[in-house]
Amino acid sequence: MVFNRSLLAKAALGPAAGAVLMAFMASGAIPAYQMYSVALAAVYTIVVLSVGLLAGWSGIWSVGHPAFFAIGAYFAAYGSGHGWSLEAVILGAVTTGAVLGAFLGFAGARFSTLYIALLTLAFTMVALEVINRWSSVTGGDQGIPVIQLDSALGLGTLAGGGVEPQYLAVGAAAVVLAIAVPAAASGLRMRLVAAKSHPLAARTIGIAPEAQSSLAFAASAAATSFAGVLLGLITGFVSPDPFSLNFGISLIAACVLGGVGTIVGAVAGGIYLTWNPSLSSAVGLPQPVVQGIVLVGVLLFLPGGVVPFLARPARTLLRKLRPTPPPASARPAPETVSGLQPMRPTRADAPVLLRVEHLSVAYGGLKALEDASLSLREDEVLAVIGPNGAGKTTLLNALSGLTGSGRVSGTADFAGTQLFKARSTARRRLGMGRTFQHAEVFSELTVAENVLCTRRRIRPRDRVAAAELLEAVGLADVADRRPGELPFGLQKRLDLARAIAEEPKLLVLDEPFGGLDAGERALLAQHIRRLHESGTSVLIIDHVLDDLFSVAHRVLAFDFGRTIGEGTPDTVLDDPAVRSSYLGTVGGRAQLPERTGEQRSVIRLDGIGHTYGGVVALRDIDLDVSEGVVLGIAGANGAGKSTLAGILHGSLKPSRGDRRTGGTVRTSLAPEGRALFKTLSLKENLEVAAYAAGITGAPLRERLEETTLWLPPRLRDRMSVSAAGLSGGEQQMLAIARALIVRPDVLIVDEPALGLAPALVDEVYDRLVRLAHDGLTVVLLEQLLSRAMSVCHEVVVLHEGVIAAQGRPGDPSFATLAEAAYFSGERQTAATTA
Known part of the structure; x- marks a missing residue:
């Protein structure tokens, strides 16, 4: 952690505000009956900060913090009745909270956000049950008083419910806020956020998400347990009521209201928790109703929280006052792009x-x-x-x-x-x-x-x-x-x-x-x-x-x-x-139908280009898909085939260019990877596609019968089996059948041979060629060039998003041109494009 003047100035704001507030309390500017509320707001600020930073930095939403709050409060009550010092009570509460928090954080790191919330919910329920039943320590439903705690370091005696604990609460909150400022700029926060945002990438730089979750939860739980000690001291009495599940929900609402993961937002959340009962009384509505209205309003109109919303105009103003940096485009690196030298040879004797x-x-x-x-x-x-x-x-x-x-x-x-x-x-x-x-x-x-x-x-x-x-x-x-x-x-x-x-x-x-x-x-x-x-x-x-x-x-x-x-x-x-x-190598038994005469264009692409967040996937694509033709689009992985498939299908709108169809043309796509609904049966997979196309009733039954007949016999007899139980080739045929159930004019199949054994590849392609014999226009996106050359009337070779070659496989010169285009990407031309 590196301290600079700016960071120290920000960290000093909390203690400075705490000192000013305590000065007002001492001068009588804050009435005595309000001092308790101020101290309570300070305690709640610590709790909201611990919950909010845990959620913002680690992505863990905890409903278990009322239990940690209770641990601190009951430590104060038990210690005051058994002669413990203030320092011993704080140490015991913080240590217990940290150990239990570390366990919950480590155990919950393996689960999703929902399951972590359920785990912490269960922890709070168990804690409340222990509090109610362990009456010899907690007093059960009747509660237990906090008499006084003496400081072993000579800081005096703190009487439960007295004035001194109120000053301690305000001062402690100020110190906790001061610690949070450099923590937000530390490597700890960066590693926590890294583990939350991308666990796999975090592992490659030595960050263990489980350890980070455990550490974050331990620190958060320790801070909340400390706040519980303060609560016991300022109230002078501890009972189970303040630590209910409703309080856990209120904590999350306060975090969202102030701004999750923000330090100033925790102060706003602490104030909200303190004065919410007064607000409810003023409007004459129960607290849960008021809380719900406030939370819904914040989520709808201020989704980032009140503090980030108010801070946004200030940040905008600062950006305008500061000089604008160069635009973050492809600013050249210090070295020049041209003049690449050959690689220095490696040493033959290198170990x-x-x-x-x-x-x-x-x-x-x-x-x-x-x-x-x-x-x-x-x-x-x-x-x-x-x-x-x-x-x-x-x-x-x-x-x-x-x-x-x-x-x-x-x-x-x-x-x-x-x-x-x-x-x-x-x-x-x-x-x-x-x-x-x-x-x-x-x-x-x-x-x-x-x-x-x-x-x-x-x-x-x-x-x-x-x-x-x-x-x-x-x-x-x-x-x-x-x-x-x-x-x-x-x-x-x-x-x-x-x-x-x-x-x-x-x-x-x-x-x-x-x-x-x-x-x-x-x-x-x-x-x-x-x-x-x-x-x-x-x-x-x-x-x-x-x-x-x-x-x-x-x-x-x-x-x-x-x-x-x-x-x-x-x-x-x-x-x-x-x-x-x-x-690839040519194989299989598929024989293409002969092309007769000129076919009309069913889909035409003019000047198509597409980008994904700055990544260019396609550039200047001009392509005609003719009726009754089997068109092959070949290219290596990353060439842009799947993007082109989505644009031909119409489900992906290109960034630029025009897609036109020759009249009413229904297209259907069997995507790469099949994208089946694995938990549904074969029949249900087909029905889902039909329902999406608006096919129901008698037409649906007719389509199901027709499509089922297209499938091989071994699948027809297993229509009630889940799709997850099929082999790769069988899943591919089901994916194609699902695309066929809408009776498309153009069938687009993306990588039909991916991950299949050669025999299954032949079977899948045989069935696709039979569809061409029935007059269906088929577009095959294929990684293997020779496969596309063997089963297609026309072949387009994509290389890095551009059409590098286009022609008919029957032309003897096209194979050489296509192969060169596949590897080099240099645009090739052939007389066979007509």
Whole structure:
């Protein structure tokens, strides 16, 4: 934690306000009958702060804090009757609350927000039952008095219900608020927020979400137990009534009213809790009714809370007064994009840094990776390639410890350490950094905090190092911005900066070039070269082969979870097995119907482009889908096929360009991954699609019978079985049948062969070609080029969102053009496009 003048000034506001308030109390400016309410508001402020920060920083909503509040109050009552000192009571209450809170936080970290709330609800109910039954200690329903507590440190005697505890409560709240200010700027808060916003990414930088939840809950519970001691002292009597479940709900309402996770909002919430009974009496309504009206009003009109709402105009004014930084577009990094130098050769005698042998990862009966082996030397950049579903990301997840429920077997030696025996959170300390395909940054932290949260304790030199790192990757001008305000390219740079913040020995990059334009890819290649020059080894997977090969010393090819080839960047694609893994091999029994005459256009796309939050998925797409044609759209993973499928279907509106249809055209989409309703039966999956299209009654029964006949016999006899019980091929046929039940004019099938064995692929394609014989227009989005060439009348090759080639497979010259376009992306032309 670093203290600067600004931070100290903010932290001093709480004690200063507390001193002024106590001065008013001492001078009589606050009437004696109101001093109790002021002290109660101070106590409630501590409780609301502890609940609000727990929710805002850790994402844990607790209904169990009334129990911790009660623990502190009963410690005060019991201690006062048994000669305990004030310090002993506070220590006992805080320790007990922290231990129980740590347990609840650790146990609840495995569950969703709802289940954590239920867990804390159960804890409060148990605590209330104990209070009622343990009457020898708590007094049961009758309660127990707080007589007095003497200070062992010579601070005097505090009589329960007296004036002195009221001053103590105000002073204690001021100190707690002062502590909260630097805590909000500390690494602790950053790591808590990181664990809340993205648990998997947090693990890769050494943050254990379970430990963070446990720590946060312990601190919150300890603060609430301390507030309970203060409550017992200012009231002079403790009974079960103030600690009911209604109070737990009131606490959450107060947090929302003030502003979840805000310090000043906790003060507003404490004041609201104190004067809510008076407000209810004034309007003549029960407290729960008033509370409900206030809460509904805040949620509808001030969803962020009162304090953030009032602070927003002030922040807007400050932004106008401050100079405006350069726009957060693709501001160039300090180095130039042009003039990339060849990679420096790796040392032949360099020791092996990572050795993986016979690695297998299985999820149930599915083997995502099988008997994979690789070695990576120090000072080497190793590229791993393969089609979608080849097991590349599974390999990286296994190395990072992020396989979840997957069964991992095999060995991995990393710098002399057995990697698979180390926890995922420990692999960062071993020297491994990791990025993600979609730039999984911590959205609730600033750019600078995304880098700083990699440190447990943030020192001044850490902030200097973070600033230098952000300058090196071209993010210095947006250090105080949230990632959501930045385009995708800058988010990718931030993901890289976070991964290299602690100078790892091995940097693992998951599709770093995906979604970037040519300039951004060149910048990234420069960063990878610079890391290699500094001695970092790199393991990288990607589908953008040109850029990937430009930074790799050696290339390893995967397919169907196995290693199928290895070589240098300029030779690996010469391996027939590697080439066929991308392009596929022709097989199956499907025979296309002959095209006769000119077909009318059923769907036309003109100048179509689409972006996702700054990521360009499609650019300048002009495409005609002719009636009765089987159109194949081939391309590697990330080429933009699924985006194009959504636009052809009409379910996705393009960012620019026009989609037109030749009259009334009904389209239907069988999406990638099938997207079945796994808990529903086969028949129910079909019915849901029919209901969505407005088909009911007799037409529905007719469509069900017709569609069922299209399915193979082994599925017709199992229509009442849940979809989860089907094999991959059977699920694919059900997904297609679900798309067919609406009787579409155009059927669009996205990656029908994904994850299927060759025999099942042939069966699925045979059935699709039979639909073409029946006159249905079919659009197939396929990763394997040769498969598309074998079953389609026309083929379009997508590469990085543009049409790189288009033609008819029957033209002998088109196969060569299509293959070159598939890999290089250079726009190809052929006479067969007519």
